[in-house]
Amino acid sequence: MQTQTVKIVVTGPFNSGKTEFIRSVSEIDVVSTEKKITAEAEKIKESTTVAMDFGRITVDDDLVLFLFGTPGQKRFDFMWEILSEGMLGFIVMVDSTRPETFKEARSILETFRAYAPTPYLVAANKQDSIDAWDVEDMRVALRLDPSIKILPCVAKKKSAVKTVLLELLYGILEEMDAAQSRSDEGA
Amino acid sequence: MTLKGNLKEFSFIQLLNLINLAKKSGALYIERPDVTCRMIFREGKLAFAELGNEQLPLITILYEAGLISTAQKELLSIRTAAMNEKAAGIFLISANYVDQTQVSTLLMTRFSEVVRKIFAWEDGFFRFEAGELIPDGRIPVHMDLENLIVEGARRLQEIEELKSEIPSLNMALKFTDRPDAEMRNFNLSVEEWRVINYIDPKNTIQQIAAAVKMDEIQIRRVVYTLLQAGLIEIVRPGGMPLRLPEKMFPTQNPDEQKSLVNRLIHRIRSI
Numbered sequence: 001m002q003t004q005t006v007k008i009v010v011t012g013p014f015n016s017g018k019t020e021f022i023r024s025v026s027e028i029d030v031v032s033t034e035k036k037i038t039a040e041a042e043k044i045k046e047s048t049t050v051a052m053d054f055g056r057i058t059v060d061d062d063l064v065l066f067l068f069g070t071p072g073q074k075r076f077d078f079m080w081e082i083l084s085e086g087m088l089g090f091i092v093m094v095d096s097t098r099p100e101t102f103k104e105a106r107s108i109l110e111t112f113r114a115y116a117p118t119p120y121l122v123a124a125n126k127q128d129s130i131d132a133w134d135v136e137d138m139r140v141a142l143r144l145d146p147s148i149k150i151l152p153c154v155a156k157k158k159s160a161v162k163t164v165l166l167e168l169l170y171g172i173l174e175e176m177d178a179a180q181s182r183s184d185e186g187a
Numbered sequence: 188m189t190l191k192g193n194l195k196e197f198s199f200i201q202l203l204n205l206i207n208l209a210k211k212s213g214a215l216y217i218e219r220p221d222v223t224c225r226m227i228f229r230e231g232k233l234a235f236a237e238l239g240n241e242q243l244p245l246i247t248i249l250y251e252a253g254l255i256s257t258a259q260k261e262l263l264s265i266r267t268a269a270m271n272e273k274a275a276g277i278f279l280i281s282a283n284y285v286d287q288t289q290v291s292t293l294l295m296t297r298f299s300e301v302v303r304k305i306f307a308w309e310d311g312f313f314r315f316e317a318g319e320l321i322p323d324g325r326i327p328v329h330m331d332l333e334n335l336i337v338e339g340a341r342r343l344q345e346i347e348e349l350k351s352e353i354p355s356l357n358m359a360l361k362f363t364d365r366p367d368a369e370m371r372n373f374n375l376s377v378e379e380w381r382v383i384n385y386i387d388p389k390n391t392i393q394q395i396a397a398a399v400k401m402d403e404i405q406i407r408r409v410v411y412t413l414l415q416a417g418l419i420e421i422v423r424p425g426g427m428p429l430r431l432p433e434k435m436f437p438t439q440n441p442d443e444q445k446s447l448v449n450r451l452i453h454r455i456r457s458i
Binding site for chain 1: 358447458
């Protein structure tokens with residue numbers, strides 16, 4: 001039987017922790033397209049993703065989950081729509097310690113929301129930092145509807161990443177159940 | 188050699204700048220599938236501009252500017268019916284309805300409006316036909332481009348910011364659930380009220396823009412203001428619950444889809 005594949009997209013602004021998030025749970029070394037950063041203004045870290053990150057979780061012989069990380073810099077946003085094609089859902093990573101990126105995170109969220117009507121959630125990363133904003137304050141700053149999940153996250157901790165992925169999958173199940181109920185009511 | 192390309196690669200502001208600095212004379216055509224814009228320049232200054240077939244008779248322009256009454260408009264329309272714009276202008280000036288400066292100012296205002304509309308265009312094929320003159324019978328103006336370029340650059344910056352806030356016009360809007368917010372207590376502009384009338388999750392922002400006859404910048408500006416005021420929020424269009432896209436699963440069988448998600452959950456728990 002042919003192996004089935006599904007994908008989840010991890011997006012967010014530059015240096016929000018997308019690569020680290022995927023690296024924490026991927027069973028293979030993340031296939032990363034990182035390049036050394038040359039622009040002085042963006043030299044928060046040494047390298048950044050320019051095309052995509054790629055992680056993999058094998059579920060069983062028939063099913064594989066791919067995790068795609070989008071490039072965070074705006075000038076590579078032509079990759080976003082390609083990566084979002086057929087996604088199961090998406091996670092918007094936000095650096096809780098850098099409020100100056102919240103506006104961009106909101107813009108990325110709106111862009112992905114427009115690509116496909118798939119479930120999504122927001123991961124408030126770097127919550128272990130003393131400078132991290134409170135998750136509920138971030139909800140207000142990001143103008144998130146109360147129904148949208150925003151979860152505290154530390155991308156380098158596997159347990160936190162697992163929780164985020166599981167919450168997204170629970171959200172997908174809830175949507176499927178809701179769709180089923182509507183279908184039953186309509187029948 | 189003809190200057191040609193697409194606004195995607197060479198923006199309209201860059202084009203105006205080039206024409207201004209190189210003091211070019213000729214016609215700039217910018218074509219989109221639905222409409223063509225033509226601008227004529229003389230030594231780097233704007234002489235004429237038209238968008239599609241939007242040609243208002245001079246009498247109508249004077250009337251809209253409040254320089255002549257309704258009765259005068261009707262009378263003068265008949266008198267100038269057989270005249271071209273230039274002849275009509277000479278007639279109106281010699282009959283003391285307007286002076287030359289007023290005609291010139293009105294036409295410059297009108298041509299500026301055409302230029303402002305093009306600021307919002309992000310794509311469209313352009314070509315510059317060197318040496319092409321203003322159409323026969325039309326009144327030329329002699330308008331500096333510097334102020335328009337500065338205004339255009341500011342608008343470009345604004346467009347970038349608005350697009351970052353509202354990336355897609357295919358989304359819809361709904362009022363926020365704020366029982367404490369009394370709409371009448373907000374000091375909204377006429378444009379904002381016009382948009383408010385159409386806010387419904389069934390209407391996309393694009394549809395609202397068409398209904399209230401606003402361009403992409405105008406509608407984004409109004410939506411941004413209403414978002415900032417916390418009056419509205421962006422939602423998926425349709426006013427319907429989320430409908431999962433078919434492509435997200437390798438199978439279309441709902442039971443298999445559910446089983447697939449449960450297997451994913453089980454596997455991630457075990458990591």
